[in-house]
Amino acid sequence: MRFFKSMLAAGVVGLTAFPASALEVEVGGQVNRAVMYAKDGYSANNLGVGSDTEFYHVDNRNSPTRFNIGGTQRLFGGWTAGALIEVGVFSNASNDVDPTAKNTDPEVDERITDAFVDTPYGKVTLGxxxxxxxxxxxxxxSGTGVISFRNPNLIGGSLRYKLKSSSFKRTFDGSGNFTxxxxxxxxxxxxxxSSISGSIRDxxxxGRHNRIRYDSPRIGPATVSASAGHxxxxxxxSVLQVGVKSGLxxxxxxxxVGVGYSRATQNNEDPGGSDGEDVNIYGGSVSYFHSSTGLNLSLAAVNRAQKLTEEESTDTFDATNSELGQFRYVKLGYRPNRQHAFDIHYGETRDRNKExxxxxxxxxxYVWSPTDMFDVYGxxxxxxxxxxxxxTTSGRTCYNPKYEDITIVTTGLRVKF
Structure with a gap:
């Protein structure tokens, strides 16, 4: 159970120009475990070899097992300072397992290490x-994010599509004649x-990174944010981002409503850097909730643009020869009360790797939440x-791959504390 601890800083009065105030410390977290069934999802270089159905005991990466500790303290009239540390601790991540790796090594994921100052003029966060x-x-x-999250590859992402036996290649001789x-x-x-992660992404x-971020006070119904980091x-x-969020x-x-833009500039002079071009991501989402019926509709559109190097644009065997990836998503939900939530959704990513x-x-x-601390989902x-x-570049071989669908059924429990 979450708890708060207040400590009176009476002895500090003589050491600071600001009045002493209570420090509130919050400790919490969650455990989220699930059973995942998959059909026609294979491991790398093992497409269609072995059993076509598998069960996995996983940590649900839609909302993984985690631990967090945070604290806030009022400084003076309208000014508050605080910090948050959040660490993911999980094994058998739902986007890592495949038929040759039903058990994966435990993982510690540093999710957030933040310090912030919140003022009447906005909030500044560093870390x-x-x-x-x-x-x-x-x-x-929708209230179904624990099972139907916007990023579809977080459940089953490492599973690979089986190539159908109907896949074929056309061949030509040196003069371009069909053979x-x-x-x-x-x-x-x-x-x-191709894996699920390689085919679809939102x-x-x-993602998360080291940055300094500013969030404005509410401007009408909206909050405007900007950040810079690495x-x-x-x-x-070097990453620059701007975003606008609104609830109205x-x-x-x-x-x-949410709208965002990010630009990642490659530091090519860094020995550890990439030789690729800058990456621009832009788009947003909207979600509407009808109060009297509980029906809700969510839409999203996000694009990722990266100019290809000459080598990437001419090497047809390279995994990436598309300059613009496009993600589109729609979800229809029904949430009659706080205990029950249903959804049906469709998403697609075009040109994730190749055009x-x-x-x-x-x-x-479906998610059943009898209390705020407990979810059952499927x-x-x-x-x-x-x-x-x-x-291929020579034009002597043209590939026509065909893929089997991958079916995944997942059910699990999330317990918060």
Whole structure:
């Protein structure tokens, strides 16, 4: 159970110009475990070999097991300072397991290490945490995020699509004359493998990273945020973000709106940096809740743009030859009260790796929350992947891969404390 601890700083009065005040410390966390069933999801270089169905005991990465401790203290009229540390502690992450790795090593994930000052003029946060645009593409009134989260690859992300036996390649001679069709060598898929993570992603504005962030006071119904920091191996990317979030009353109910933009500039002079081009991510989401019925609708659209290097644009065997990835998502929910929440959702990412490809998911979810501290949930989803014919630079081989769908059913418990 969450608890608060107050400590009176009476002895500090003579050491500071500010009056003493109570320090509130909050300790909490959660455990989130699930059983995941998958059909036609295989491990790397093992497409279609072995059992086509598997069960996994996992930590649900939609909302992973974690521990946090935070504290706040009033400084003086309208000014508050505080800090938050949040650490994920889990094993068998739901986006890591596959048929050859049903048990994965325990993992400690530093999620947030923040210090902040909140004032009448806005809030300044310094440390590891969310950038200004983070989650602006994930606004959601459905109440089913623990099972039907906006980022579909967090459950089953390492599972790979089985190549169908109908996959084939067209071959040509040195003069460009067609010489026939040949079946794939499934043991050597030649850059035609793809995992769920490799096919679909919601592009959440560079994720958590070390930054300084400013959040404005409410300007009408909205809050404006800006941040600057570093991300990637060795801090290889300088990240700038802006975001706007709003919650407002609208006819018949309530609405959440988010819009964000991030730019990651590659520091190529850094030995640990990337030689790639800058990455721009832009988009947002909206969620509407109808008060009298509990029906809700959420929509999201986020794009990721990265100019390709000459090598990437000409090397057809490279995993990436698309400059613009596009994520689109719609969720219809029903939440008649605080105890029950249902949803049906569809999402797709186009051109995640190569041009003219699409990773998609359609799913349903249900969450029962008899108390604020306890959730029981279940859901099912089907992942699909399509890739258009693509040819090698020489033009002598053109691949036409076909993929089996992956079905995943997950049920679990989340207990907060």
């Amino acid at each position: 590891l945490g969310e950038g200004a645009a983070y989650n602006t593409g994930r606004r959601d009134y 026939g069709n040949e079946p794939f060598d499934l043991a050597n898929p030649a850059q035609n493998e 592009y959440n504005f560079e 991300d990637g191996d060795g801090g290889a990317s 009353r609208v006819p018949g109910g309530r609405m959440l 003219d490809e699409k990773g998609s998911v359609i799913g349903v979810g 859901g099912a989803k089907i992942h699909s992947f399509e890739r258009a014919e693509w040819c």
